[in-house]
Amino acid sequence: MVLFTGFAVVLGALALPAAAQSAFPGVIATGTNGPTNPPRPTAPTLINQTSMARLITLNSVDDFCLFAPPEGPALIGDTETEEVAWCTKPRNNARVIPDGTITGVTFLKTPFYVQIMGIGNFTNLNIRAGDDGGELDPHGAQGSGNPIGGNVTTNIVNGVDDVFYEEWMMFISANRFCVRACTNANSTYAAKYMCEHKLDVMGCDFVMPGTYHPAGTFESCEADVAYPPGWYPTATVSGSTLFSTFAQYWTGVVGDQTFTVGDLVTPTAPATIPSSSNCATVSTIANGIALASLTAGAIGTEIPTVSTGSSGSGSPTSSGGSGGSGPSQSAPPNAALHGAHVGFRSMGEFAGIVVVSLVSGLAAIAMLH
Numbered sequence: 001m002v003l004f005t006g007f008a009v010v011l012g013a014l015a016l017p018a019a020a021q022s023a024f025p026g027v028i029a030t031g032t033n034g035p036t037n038p039p040r041p042t043a044p045t046l047i048n049q050t051s052m053a054r055l056i057t058l059n060s061v062d063d064f065c066l067f068a069p070p071e072g073p074a075l076i077g078d079t080e081t082e083e084v085a086w087c088t089k090p091r092n093n094a095r096v097i098p099d100g101t102i103t104g105v106t107f108l109k110t111p112f113y114v115q116i117m118g119i120g121n122f123t124n125l126n127i128r129a130g131d132d133g134g135e136l137d138p139h140g141a142q143g144s145g146n147p148i149g150g151n152v153t154t155n156i157v158n159g160v161d162d163v164f165y166e167e168w169m170m171f172i173s174a175n176r177f178c179v180r181a182c183t184n185a186n187s188t189y190a191a192k193y194m195c196e197h198k199l200d201v202m203g204c205d206f207v208m209p210g211t212y213h214p215a216g217t218f219e220s221c222e223a224d225v226a227y228p229p230g231w232y233p234t235a236t237v238s239g240s241t242l243f244s245t246f247a248q249y250w251t252g253v254v255g256d257q258t259f260t261v262g263d264l265v266t267p268t269a270p271a272t273i274p275s276s277s278n279c280a281t282v283s284t285i286a287n288g289i290a291l292a293s294l295t296a297g298a299i300g301t302e303i304p305t306v307s308t309g310s311s312g313s314g315s316p317t318s319s320g321g322s323g324g325s326g327p328s329q330s331a332p333p334n335a336a337l338h339g340a341h342v343g344f345r346s347m348g349e350f351a352g353i354v355v356v357s358l359v360s361g362l363a364a365i366a367m368l369h
């Protein structure tokens, strides 16, 4: 059944007008969907706060999902393989995020990716208070994702079709998150570079630059495309931009060998902070579901009634560009900035890659760069 699902997704993508979905290899997912996931994104679905589904959808400022622990309080770094999907609305058979949890969201659509940045109280999603968080992506030590079987869709490219994407990344802590799914690529910007997953201690501001706001802002914008994380333009030669790239430092012992990769000097900022434009704001986001229906373990017996659009005075108002070079320091300082432990404490995917390098030698070490 899962094979059939992957097949259907590919066919669906090919059936679209050529301009609508990226035909570039490595963008649209071709592998199987996670075993606990519904075959495709679905809404609405029954409330199921015990769900182990791991399909997240990133469609709009008030219709998206996050990965967070199935039980808590837990550290993201300890539970990276087992996070489950939590959605702002009842969808994808996933758990529902209780209203009030998310206190600010910025949704960005760019020609190469969709990116959502937000703040809130994610102890409601089983994350331990004070957790600096960690990084999740479709690779992981076992090659089947952190979380294992995690998958990501968005309909952002043409506003209609739900498409599964191969490359994505999420940082989440006790009070902050950022997530990007790479919906396009070209011969310079492969999806695996634009959704680079090996900068897991660098945090949201570095890996997913954009205009971050303090709590109370809920906005949906277009945005310029960032350089791939860790890329710095150095020169233009015959019309082509040349880049230097930053690789996160790592040293450790695997078996009886010590491996050291990455750069000794860690940059303090990304090359640029891309500008946002055409922002529409809403007063808040809410699903209107009673909190008593969303307690740990709660299971609904009928499809819940959900607030349409964003609650409150909700009609979007254009606020023009939100500026590109604004400071990002207004977000909570500790969260998902430089504290991500994934890949260090557990060695995570680094362990997987380095173990490969024991077999295939220098080529695999170069892969880490």
Ligand SMILES: *[C@@H]1O[C@H](CO)[C@@H](O)[C@H](O)[C@H]1NC(C)=O
Pocket: 005, 006, 009, 029, 030, 031, 032, 033, 034, 137, 138, 139, 143, 144, 145, 149, 150, 151, 152, 164, 165, 166
């Ligand atoms: C699901 O995730 C796996 C592991 O990252 C990936 O290989 C596969 O292509 C994804 N499948 C779909 C349908 O998104």
Ligand SMILES: *[C@@H]1O[C@H](CO)[C@@H](O)[C@H](O)[C@H]1NC(C)=O
Pocket: 036, 046, 048, 050, 051, 052, 053, 299
């Ligand atoms: C709730 O989720 C669990 C775990 O994914 C699943 O076994 C169960 O069938 C689901 N229950 C309902 C009512 O959907």
Ligand SMILES: *[C@@H]1O[C@H](CO)[C@@H](O)[C@H](O)[C@H]1NC(C)=O
Pocket: 121, 123, 124
């Ligand atoms: C987060 O929510 C919990 C209750 O769900 C509350 O006890 C805690 O004080 C909140 N934390 C913050 C930082 O607001």
Ligand SMILES: *[C@@H]1O[C@H](CO)[C@@H](O)[C@H](O)[C@H]1NC(C)=O
Pocket: 186, 187, 188, 189, 225
């Ligand atoms: C890929 O896209 C980026 C961003 O639009 C652009 O700067 C770059 O020139 C493109 N590369 C190619 C080979 O078209």
